[in-house]
Every structure is written in C-alpha cells, then in structure tokens.
Amino acid sequence: MEVGFLGLGIMGKAMSMNLLRHGFKVTVWNRTLSKCDELVEHGASVAETPAAVVKKCKYTIAMLSDPSAALLVVFGKDGILEQICAGKGYVDMSTVDADTSSKINEAITAKGGYFLEAPVSGSKKPAEDGQLVILAAGEKALYEEVIPAFNVMGKKSFYLGQVGNGAKMKLVVNMIMGSMINAFSEGLVLAGRSGLDPSVLLDVLDLGGIANPMFRMKGPTMIQGSHSPAFPLKHQQKDMRLALALGDETATSMPVAAAANEAFKKARSMGLGDLDFSAVYETVKALEQPSQKS
Numbered sequence: 001m002e003v004g005f006l007g008l009g010i011m012g013k014a015m016s017m018n019l020l021r022h023g024f025k026v027t028v029w030n031r032t033l034s035k036c037d038e039l040v041e042h043g044a045s046v047a048e049t050p051a052a053v054v055k056k057c058k059y060t061i062a063m064l065s066d067p068s069a070a071l072l073v074v075f076g077k078d079g080i081l082e083q084i085c086a087g088k089g090y091v092d093m094s095t096v097d098a099d100t101s102s103k104i105n106e107a108i109t110a111k112g113g114y115f116l117e118a119p120v121s122g123s124k125k126p127a128e129d130g131q132l133v134i135l136a137a138g139e140k141a142l143y144e145e146v147i148p149a150f151n152v153m154g155k156k157s158f159y160l161g162q163v164g165n166g167a168k169m170k171l172v173v174n175m176i177m178g179s180m181i182n183a184f185s186e187g188l189v190l191a192g193r194s195g196l197d198p199s200v201l202l203d204v205l206d207l208g209g210i211a212n213p214m215f216r217m218k219g220p221t222m223i224q225g226s227h228s229p230a231f232p233l234k235h236q237q238k239d240m241r242l243a244l245a246l247g248d249e250t251a252t253s254m255p256v257a258a259a260a261n262e263a264f265k266k267a268r269s270m271g272l273g274d275l276d277f278s279a280v281y282e283t284v285k286a287l288e289q290p291s292q293k294s
C-alpha cells in the first residue's frame with residue numbers, strides 16, 4: 001500500500017517510520033524539509049509540497065501541530081486542495097477542534113475526495129511501538145480502506161461516526177489528562193514540602209486505585225526535574241484551550257480544566273512550551289513556599 005505522510009514532528013516521524021518498517025511505500029513531506037532525510041534513509045520518497053504528495057498517492061495522512069497548521073496545509077498555496085480529487089483520501093490525525101475538521105471535510109468532499117479525521121491517544125513511545133489508540137470519524141469507506149495503516153500505527157481503532165466526533169473525543173481525553181498531570185504535580189510538591197519522599201508517594205500511588213501508566217512513566221523523571229519532550233506542553237495547552245471552547249459551546253462547567261489551562265499558560269510564559277507537558281510541575285515548584293509561621 002502506498003501512502004503520503006505530511007508532518008514529521010515527534011509523532012509523525014515515529015508513525016511514518018512504522019509504516020515503512022511494515023512494508024508500506026511512503027512519500028513524506030515536512031515544512032522543514034531536512035527532517036525528511038532520516039525517513040529517506042529508511043526507504044521513504046520525498047515530495048516538495050503537500051499537493052505533490054496528494055498527486056502521487058491515493059491516500060495522504062497528516063500529523064500537524066494545531067488547527068492553523070492543519071488548515072494551511074489544506075487551503076494554502078501548494079496545499080491538498082490543489083490535487084485532491086475523486087478516488088483520493090485525506091486522513092488528518094492531528095489534534096484539532098471539530099470546526100477545523102469540518103472545514104477541511106467540506107472543502108475536500110466538494111472536490112470529490114474522501115476525508116477522515118483520526119486523532120490519536122498515546123504519545124511518543126506508543127507511536128514508536130505502533131500502540132496508539134486511533135479515534136476516527138468521517139467517511140466510513142475511507143476508514144475501511146486505511147485500516148491496514150491504522151493497524152500498523154495503533155493497537156485499537158475506534159470509528160466514531162460523523163466528522164467532529166473524533167476531534168471531540170480526543171479533546172475530552174486530553175482535558176482529563178491535562179487536569180490529572182496538574183493534580184499529580186501538586187501532589188508531588190505537597191509531599192516534598194510535607195517532609196515526605198516523593199518517590200515513596202509514587203510507589204503508594206502505583207499500588208492503589210488511581211495507579212496509571214502516566215504517573216508511572218512521568219513520575220520518576222518529574223522528580224528529577226527532567227522534561228524531555230514526548231508530548232510538548234504547548235500542544236497540551238492548545239488541547240486544553242480547545243476543550244474549554246467545547247465546554248463553552250455545550251455550557252459545560254469545567255473549573256478544574258480551566259485551572260489546569262492557567263497552569264499550562266503560566267508554564268508557557270516561563271518558556272517551558274517546548275518541554276514535555278510534565279514541565280507544568282515546575283510552575284507548582286516555582287510558587288513561593290508559604291511561611292511556616294503564617
């Protein structure tokens with residue numbers, strides 16, 4: 001099967017590498033073209049524009065940073081719309097909002113193409129291991145045609161119906177995750193300032209009802225103050241912002257998520273946006289410790 005792949009960031013690189021490893025013919029494009037070199041060493045071809053990828057491939061997958069990048073790659077000069085036509089499918093796996101996905105869907109279907117949104121749950125390591133959870137919605141026929149690629153990139157694919165449902169599901173999941181990492185950060189700092197060993201807190205958490213892979217994976221490196229990016233904090237804050245907008249649309253009160261979003265914004269203002277989202281821990285640590293006397 002031949003596929004195009006747009007966007008070779010942390011996720012796109014790992015996902016397209018998996019496709020190559022499993023025998024797919026892959027044509028890649030990335031805004032910063034030099035990032036294609038490593039994929040070429042593993043057998044990929046390169047195209048100079050998103051339009052050139054679509055011209056060559058029946059199916060094109062995108063994994064881009066945010067709604068503005070997703071829209072630019074479709075509607076911009078040398079974008080998807082210049083070559084999409086009947087018989088070609090476009091699968092956007094970026095995390096965006098439902099409105100962005102709907103705009104892309106309308107434009108692509110107006111040209112006779114097929115569209116599927118398919119954001120993923122799972123970070124750098126699950127992407128490298130082909131263990132993502134894929135949240136697809138849109139054209140069912142396209143979903144069925146690209147299942148072989150999904151099976152290589154992920155451990156489970158959900159088909160969620162109409163365009164927008166995949167984006168919404170992803171935002172709900174990441175709203176919960178962003179809130180959790182904030183509570184976890186506060187717990188680690190609270191333990192330390194209360195004279196407890198935060199590593200022992202990790203062991204206690206891991207044996208109880210709120211044990212989870214995120215605490216297990218991030219806890220030890222957070223305690224060390226190491227936040228090498230797997231899921232960049234700037235993207236987590238984008239997801240909180242989009243989830244809060246979904247909350248506005250549906251009149252859903254989300255005070256916990258709103259507070260978590262403020263912490264991520266603060267982290268960005270501290271220059272931590274390109275670090276892992278676990279760096280929100282540094283915002284809690286940075287807050288002045290109240291005087292023991294007061």
Ligand SMILES: NC(=O)C1=CN([C@@H]2O[C@H](COP(=O)(O)OP(=O)(O)OC[C@H]3O[C@@H](n4cnc5c(N)ncnc54)[C@H](OP(=O)(O)O)[C@@H]3O)[C@@H](O)[C@H]2O)C=CC1
Nearest residue numbers: 007008009010011031032064065069095123124230231235
């Ligand atoms: N990292 C993670 O753990 C996960 C991320 N996601 C989501 O997946 C998407 C990608 O994430 P990730 O790989 O981590 O992000 P990165 O920041 O590592 O990569 C972003 C990609 O988008 C490209 N890009 C950014 N702006 C533009 C633009 N204006 N035009 C064209 N291309 C652009 C970048 O190109 P360039 O190289 O030129 O900068 C790069 O290829 C995001 O939506 C994120 O929320 C979902 C699940 C997990």
Ligand SMILES: O=CC(=O)O
Nearest residue numbers: 120121122123231
């Ligand atoms: O979007 C991030 C993730 O870990 O999932």
